């Protein structure tokens with residue numbers, strides 16, 4: 222399947238890549254455009270050109286917040302946010318490591334937390350991310366301030382993840398069947 226078609230199928234046909242006429246309104250409104258190696262309009266153009274490696278190895282797809290400002294601004298009803306999300310899924314399926322390590326670790330921690338608790342305990346996910354990316358020590362003063370001010374709730378007992386694990390495993394089995 223062509224890369225563009227793969228992106229469109231995974232985005233639920235929201236990406237509509239071929240409708241993009243490169244006006245760059247999406248890039249102009251993106252809060253993280255100045256940190257991205259490919260701006261949202263460039264991601265869309267690269268997808269159309271079939272530049273898979275450039276898109277899947279970009280920092281842009283991992284820096285994307287999913288805020289959907291780009292999609293809201295697009296005069297063509299193209300959804301770059303959906304395309305970014307689809308590109309992340311394809312990258313992971315192909316075993317391509319996230320170009321922004323911290324975000325890959327955060328996503329992993331998020332899913333593991335759901336598998337354990339059935340809901341997110343923010344402090345655990347943040348703590349694991351800081352630990353696995355070697356930033357725990359420098360984060361400790363801020364973490365301590367949050368604890369002192371009562372902003373960190375204790376983690377729940379790891380008893381609530383059963384339903385999420387069943388759902389998660391069903392999706393994995395379904396994906397392997399394709």
Ligand code: SF4
Nearest residue numbers: 241242244245247295
């Ligand atoms: S705003 Fe829409 S049409 Fe314009 S460059 Fe972005 S995706 Fe393409």
Ligand code: SF4
Nearest residue numbers: 251285286288289291
């Ligand atoms: S969804 Fe992603 S690409 Fe779109 S404006 Fe937000 S951060 Fe930028």
